[in-house]
Amino acid sequence: MKLLVLLLIAEISISFGLEFHCEFKFSQNYGLIGSVYQCKTSNPNFGLSDPVLYKISGNPTTGFTHRDVKLVEIDGAENLIYIPQDMSNPGLFPNLIALKMSNTGLKHLSGTQLNDYRNLMWLSLSYNQIIEVPDNFFQFTTNLRFIDFNSNSISIVGFDALSPINHQTLVYVGFKNNTCIDKEYSPMDGNFYSFLYDLQYDCQFIETTPIPTTSILPPTEPPTYPPPTFIPTNPTPSTTASPNCQNVDIGEEVCKLNHEIRNLAQVIEKRDQVFQKYEDVLLYVQETLKNINKLLNNKFSLTGFSD
Numbered sequence: 627m628k629l630l631v632l633l634l635i636a637e638i639s640i641s642f643g644l645e646f647h648c649e650f651k652f653s654q655n656y657g658l659i660g661s662v663y664q665c666k667t668s669n670p671n672f673g674l675s676d677p678v679l680y681k682i683s684g685n686p687t688t689g690f691t692h693r694d695v696k697l698v699e700i701d702g703a704e705n706l707i708y709i710p711q712d713m714s715n716p717g718l719f720p721n722l723i724a725l726k727m728s729n730t731g732l733k734h735l736s737g738t739q740l741n742d743y744r745n746l747m748w749l750s751l752s753y754n755q756i757i758e759v760p761d762n763f764f765q766f767t768t769n770l771r772f773i774d775f776n777s778n779s780i781s782i783v784g785f786d787a788l789s790p791i792n793h794q795t796l797v798y799v800g801f802k803n804n805t806c807i808d809k810e811y812s813p814m815d816g817n818f819y820s821f822l823y824d825l826q827y828d829c830q831f832i833e834t835t836p837i838p839t840t841s842i843l844p845p846t847e848p849p850t851y852p853p854p855t856f857i858p859t860n861p862t863p864s865t866t867a868s869p870n871c872q873n874v875d876i877g878e879e880v881c882k883l884n885h886e887i888r889n890l891a892q893v894i895e896k897r898d899q900v901f902q903k904y905e906d907v908l909l910y911v912q913e914t915l916k917n918i919n920k921l922l923n924n925k926f927s928l929t930g931f932s933d
């Protein structure tokens with residue numbers, strides 16, 4: 627019984643989301659946000675795949691609480707593959723304005739990951755595994771003034787990714803040491819639009835993997851199709867009775883042509899197991915026949931085809 631309870635407790639603590647053990651302290655001076663009270667953690671307990679932070683532990687400095695934390699820093703959690711959610715919950719870090727994640731497994735970003743970070747001014751995601759910054763990534767964080775993506779593996783940045791952010795208040799955007807770009811922006815050193823142009827130009831196109839000249843795979847034979855004999859030069863004997871084209875008012879030639887077409891279509895119809903693109907052939911023939919029928923003012927009705 628005791629064991630069962632223990633197992634249950636273990637199960638419950640695993641199935642919840644993230645738990646941070648915080649080292650509470652004042653951060654180094656991070657420029658824009660200065661030196662702020664922070665929670666630094668390197669060993670979050672993980673929920674299986676639940677990215678919600680539900681519990682924090684650690685000893686806040688006398689006179690401070692977790693509510694005073696403005697910066698959360700996660701460093702070296704290699705198995706952490708998402709941005710923790712619900713961190714600014716009133717019971718956790720309601721005054722959060724800065725997030726720093728580095729040396730984690732963060733690789734994929736999405737447009738909803740910053741949903742809970744609407745007051746964020748400062749975001750550093752340098753030294754992770756990020757490969758793409760999607761268009762809507764900053765849709766909820768329009769007050770960001772410092773953005774650092776340096777030293778990731780980014781090869782695509784959405785064309786409008788930076789659009790939601792007021793660039794006049796931006797103090798830094800870093801995309802140094804990435805796959806598609808190695809540049810940063812600060813108002814002192816450059817023009818925002820020329821930086822944006824480079825970012826859009828360099829990181830818009832998906833690089834196609836070059837096809838190796840020597841392959842370890844066996845050479846693929848071109849697919850073999852039966853020879854294109856579906857238009858017989860000598861149409862197989864007709865299965866329909868020879869037409870009586872003598873007294874039709876559309877003319878004997880047209881009557882015969884129509885008969886030949888009907889034969890041809892029947893030949894094709896019988897070969898549906900042979901021709902892989904049979905539907906295309908039949909469709910084409912059907913269209914052709916319809917057009918001919920129209921031309922003949924519907925005086926001569928073709929039989930043997932479903933519409």
Ligand SMILES: *[C@@H]1O[C@H](CO)[C@@H](O)[C@H](O)[C@H]1NC(C)=O
Nearest residue numbers: 753754776777778779803804
């Ligand atoms: C560049 O980024 C890679 C990770 O993508 C990192 O390992 C390397 O240390 C970075 N180089 C510098 C100079 O920061």
